[in-house]
Amino acid sequence: xxxxxxxxxxxxxxxxxxxxxxxxxxxxxxxxxxxxxxxxxxxxxxxxxxxxxxxxxxxxxxxxxxxxxxxxxxxxxxxxxxxxxxxxxxxxxxxxxxxxxxxxxxxxxxxxxxxxxxxxxxxxxxxxxxxxxxxxxxxxxxxxxxxxxxxxxxxxxxxxxxxxxxxxxxxxxxxxxxxxxxxxxxxxxxxxxxxxxxxxxxxxxxxxxxxxxxxxxxxxxxxxxxxxxxxxxxxxxxxxxxxxxxxxxxxxxxxxxxxxxxxxxxxxxxxxxxxxxxxxxxxxxxxxxxxxxxxxxxxxxxxxxxxxxxxxxxxxxxxxxxxxxxxxxxxxxxxxxxxxxxxxx
Ligand SMILES: [Zn+2]
Ligand SMILES: [Zn+2]
Numbered sequence: 001x002x003x004x005x006x007x008x009x010x011x012x013x014x015x016x017x018x019x020x021x022x023x024x025x026x027x028x029x030x031x032x033x034x035x036x037x038x039x040x041x042x043x044x045x046x047x048x049x050x051x052x053x054x055x056x057x058x059x060x061x062x063x064x065x066x067x068x069x070x071x072x073x074x075x076x077x078x079x080x081x082x083x084x085x086x087x088x089x090x091x092x093x094x095x096x097x098x099x100x101x102x103x104x105x106x107x108x109x110x111x112x113x114x115x116x117x118x119x120x121x122x123x124x125x126x127x128x129x130x131x132x133x134x135x136x137x138x139x140x141x142x143x144x145x146x147x148x149x150x151x152x153x154x155x156x157x158x159x160x161x162x163x164x165x166x167x168x169x170x171x172x173x174x175x176x177x178x179x180x181x182x183x184x185x186x187x188x189x190x191x192x193x194x195x196x197x198x199x200x201x202x203x204x205x206x207x208x209x210x211x212x213x214x215x216x217x218x219x220x221x222x223x224x225x226x227x228x229x230x231x232x233x234x235x236x237x238x239x240x241x242x243x244x245x246x247x248x249x250x251x252x253x254x255x256x257x258x259x260x261x262x263x264x265x266x267x268x269x270x271x272x273x274x275x276x277x278x279x280x281x282x283x284x285x286x287x288x289x290x291x292x293x294x295x296x297x298x299x300x301x302x303x304x305x306x307x308x309x310x311x312x313x314x315x316x317x318x319x320x321x322x323x324x325x326x327x328x329x330x331x332x333x334x335x336x337x338x339x340x341x342x343x344x345x
Contacts, residue, residue, distance in 0.1 A: 001017060001018075001120035002014065002016060002119065002324070003015065003016075003057045003115075003119035003323075004058050004118035004119065004323065005055060005056070005057055005058075006056050007055070009045060012330070014324055017057075017119075019120070020115070020121060022068050022070035022123060024072050025071070025072050025126030025129055026070040026124060027066060027069050027070070027073060027076060027123075027129050028067045028068040028069070028121055029062065029064035029067060029084070029117075029123075029124060029134070030064050031345050032063050032065060032081070032147075032344070033142075033143035033144045033146070033342045034059040034116070034147055035061040035144070035147045035151070035317065035340050035341065035342045035343070036061070036329050036333050036343060037151060037333070038176075038178075038334075039060070039267065040058055040059070040111075040330050041331070041333060042269075043058065043112075049270075051109060051113055053112070053113040056111070056113060056114070056115055057111070057115035057116050057118060058118045058326070058330075059111045059116035059117035059119070059122075059326075059343070060117065060150060061117065061148070061150040062084040062110065062116065062122055063081070063082070063084075063117075063147040063149070064081070064082060064117070065079055065081050065082065066079065066082055070126075073129060081138075081141070081143070082134050082136050082137060083134070083147070083149040083299060083303060084122070084124065084128075084134055084135075084299075085134075085153065085294065085295075085296045085299040086110040086133075086150060087107045087108075087293045088107060088109065088128045088133050089101035089102070089104035089107055090104055093106060101295050102157055102292065102293040102294055102295050103293075108125075108128075110122070110124075110128075114128075117147075118323065119345065120345045131296070135149075135299050137149075137303055137307065141307050142313070144313065144320065144344070145313035145317065146306060147342060148313050148317065148340065149299055149306055150299070151178060152302035152305065152306065152311060153295075153299040154293060155178065155181040155185055155265075156185060156294065157295065158240065158291035159182075159185050159186070161289040161290070162238050162240065162263040162291075163261060164186040164190075164237070164238045164261075165190050166191075166192075167190065167191075167192050168186070168193075168237040169192070169227075169231050169238075170191045170193070170236060170237065170240065171223075171227055171236040171239045171255050172194065172195070172196045172239075172240045173197050173239065173241050173243055173248055173251070173252060174241070174243035175203040175212075175215070175242075176198075176203065176242065176336075176339065177339050178266070179207070179242035179243075180206065180207060180210055180316055180339065181311070182265070183196060183211065184210065184310075186238070186240075187211055188305070188310060193213050193231075194211065194214075195212070195215075195223075195226065195230060196215050196216070197215070197218045197221075198216075198217075198218055199217065199219050200336050202337075203336065209315065210312055214226060214230060223255065224254055227255045235257035236255055236260060237260050237261070238256070238263070239256045239261075240263045241263065242265050242266050243266050244266035244268045246268050246272040246273065249264060249276060250274060250276045253277075253288075256286055257284075258284045258285060259284070261287045262286060262289070263289050263290070263291060264289070264290045265290075265291050267292070315339070316339050316340045317340045317341075318338040318339040319332065319338040319342070320342045321341060323345040329342075329343050
């Protein structure tokens with residue numbers, strides 16, 4: 001089969017490798033779509049190396065159909081559409097036992113150290129099948145929409161931490177695919193005013209199309225003044241950072257009201273540091289949260305939202321590339337021209 005194999009920084013080989021055969025307890029997925037994200041780019045550039053195994057098949061936003069099942073697999077039928085929760089938690093560590101499996105101390109991750117979805121087929125190993133890291137979808141939803149279940153599950157994990165709710169004003173810094181998904185789920189959670197900031201005019205236009213109340217040019221406009229004006233001078237209830245630039249942390253804190261929540265959702269370059277005035281946290285009682293990965297149940301929640309048409313997947317997945325062009329797909333996703341890029345074998 002054709003697969004995108006990571007040899008090292010800047011070395012992604014699109015090459016033929018043996019098609020895996022599912023052993024006992026394993027499932028073989030025929031990949032229908034694999035969307036690429038900023039993490040793939042960081043891995044390709046060598047900016048993210050922790051937990052990444054050279055020789056791995058890249059891709060962790062995986063949707064496909066079940067092509068073969070190994071002995072002893074129950075509950076899955078050949079031809080079922082399915083999506084994957086790629087971070088396979090252990091189920092027994094300190095975090096797993098406290099309902100924080102997304103923070104598991106010994107995860108295996110498809111597309112990092114287990115072969116991922118930028119291939120014609122993807123093997124789901126036994127421990128992932130046993131722990132139900134593969135979720136069956138209803139038939140009829142396009143594969144490119146289903147593959148959004150992974151980033152969407154991570155966004156739902158963020159929402160659970162920053163708790164946007166009824167009547168809230170939310171500021172989202174960055175109108176890429178992740179920012180647009182945050183906007184969509186904040187709306188579904190009852191936020192009544194969403195302000196989106198980005199430097200790209202086309203991304204701001206997409207944010208407006210998808211329901212942003214106010215869009216702000218992050219280079220030319222004064223975001224703080226806009227937010228203050230839109231909130232009677234108080235500041236936003238929630239600010240989500242969806243771009244991995246460390247200086248945005250101080251900006252986000254300046255935008256939130258007293259008692260508000262700031263979410264550092266994006267991953268930052270390795271070794272980053274950010275300067276903030278700690279008294280703004282102290283006197284303002286500001287809650288600072290992070291979010292990375294997702295729980296299996298958030299994959300299930302994401303899937304229901306996508307199947308019910310509540311996520312504008314057709315707008316968010318703006319471009320499709322063939323597997324042969326996987327490197328270009330990852331690079332294009334960084335160009336800011338499209339929104340979410342899908343690779344379809
Ligand atoms: Zn991703
Ligand atoms: Zn664990």
